[in-house]
Each structure stands twice: as structure tokens, then as C-alpha cells.
Amino acid sequence: MKVSESDQAGNPMKISAVEEYGLRCLLQLARSKENQLLSAEDIAEKEGLSVAYIEKILAQLRKVGLVSSVRGMYGGYQLTRSPDKITVGELVKAVDGDFFTDICQHFSGNQNACVHSSACSVRPVWLMVARHVYRILDHLTLADLLNEESNMEQQLFSDFPLPLQMAR
Incomplete structure (x- = not known):
């Protein structure tokens, strides 16, 4: 995930292509029978992407284990x-790192570091958001994603406090 100034909906986060397609590759592999190997060609065909791009993503997923x-x-x-x-949290951290650790550098303006680093009231907000985002992503497994969407939504929101349940 990357912090962006704003997407069309005004959200401060975006899922990177590597995260999206990395997750899709992992799900294709998760759907396969135990000990069955899937080729990059098979995955590329199922996902409608080029073999070269899938191979690049799979190489990165292999590199992180x-x-x-x-x-x-x-x-x-x-x-x-x-x-x-x-x-899912493991995937996100493996391919893009922890996107909240460099938020102060990302929004430092013309400076090398944020001018508010000694007395910042904004950074704690992003750290709290990061904790909640990663709490969800670290809880959500590939097996969960293979369930029907309604079952997954019920499972996700039943495990979290009321403010997150209200986000539905």
C-alpha cells in the first residue's frame, strides 16, 4: 500500500499493482490442489495478464519466501x-514494506524531513490508522479470501470492535 495525496474518492491509501496482482497470484496458487504446481502461463491466462509480468511478480514472491x-x-x-x-498483511509488508513508516518523509514538502517531527499531532493519527489496517490485514488469510464474500465479511467484522463494524 502506498500513501498518496488523494485518489479519486479522496482516500489517502492506494493498493499497488504488485500487491493486487501478488495477492491474485497467491490466491490462484491457494486454489490449486495440494502439491500441484501452477505455471506462470496458467496464472497469467487466468488473470488476463502477460506472462512476463506474472513471472516478475512470482519472482518477488519467491524472493520473500x-x-x-x-x-x-x-x-x-x-x-x-x-x-x-x-x-494479506504478510504479502503487503513483503512486497512494499510498511508504508506508514515513511509517511513523514513522504509529506515533508521541500524539506528532507518533516518540519513538525518534534511536535507533531498528525503522525499519531496515521500510526493509529496503520495499527488498525495491519490488524485487519494480519488477521486475513488466503484461506479466508477463498470463502464466499459474505462469509468473509461476516468473519472480518465480527472480530473487530464496534467502530470497525460500523464501517460496513
């Missing part, structure tokens, strides 16, 4: 752990 690969004619990719052991 979320997927493993087997070379050769019958090779392909598979998850390194079961879908119930891989969280």
Missing part, C-alpha cells in the same frame, strides 16, 4: 505454506 518454484518442463510455482498460514 511466499512461493517456491520448480524448474523444468513440469515445473511451476506453489505456496510455501498452507493458505491458512499466509496473511
Whole structure:
């Protein structure tokens, strides 16, 4: 996730393409039978993306230990752990890092660092938002995402305090 000045809806966060398609690749692998390898070509076809782009994403996912690969004619990719052991938060942190750690540098204006760093009343707000976002993402597994949308929504909101339930 990246902090942006504003998207069309006025939201301060955007999901990067690597996060979106990385998650989609992981879900394709999670849907496959245990020990079944999927090729980059198979995933690219199912997702409507180029093989080269999928290979780039899969290489990054392999580098951070979320997927493993087997070379050769019958090779392909598979998850390194079961879908119930891989969280969306893990993916986000692995591919883009913690986007809230550099928020002060991102919005420092013409300075190298934020001029308000010694007495900032805004940074705690973003840190609180980060805690809640990661609390949700660290709770949400690939197995959860494979459930029907209504079941997933019920599970997500039932585990969190009232203010998050009201966000529905």
C-alpha cells in the first residue's frame, strides 16, 4: 500500500499493482490442489495478464519466501505454506514494506524531513490508522479470501470492535 495525496474518492491509501496482482497470484496458487504446481502461463491466462509480468511478480514472491518454484518442463510455482498460514498483511509488508513508516518523509514538502517531527499531532493519527489496517490485514488469510464474500465479511467484522463494524 502506498500513501498518496488523494485518489479519486479522496482516500489517502492506494493498493499497488504488485500487491493486487501478488495477492491474485497467491490466491490462484491457494486454489490449486495440494502439491500441484501452477505455471506462470496458467496464472497469467487466468488473470488476463502477460506472462512476463506474472513471472516478475512470482519472482518477488519467491524472493520473500511466499512461493517456491520448480524448474523444468513440469515445473511451476506453489505456496510455501498452507493458505491458512499466509496473511494479506504478510504479502503487503513483503512486497512494499510498511508504508506508514515513511509517511513523514513522504509529506515533508521541500524539506528532507518533516518540519513538525518534534511536535507533531498528525503522525499519531496515521500510526493509529496503520495499527488498525495491519490488524485487519494480519488477521486475513488466503484461506479466508477463498470463502464466499459474505462469509468473509461476516468473519472480518465480527472480530473487530464496534467502530470497525460500523464501517460496513
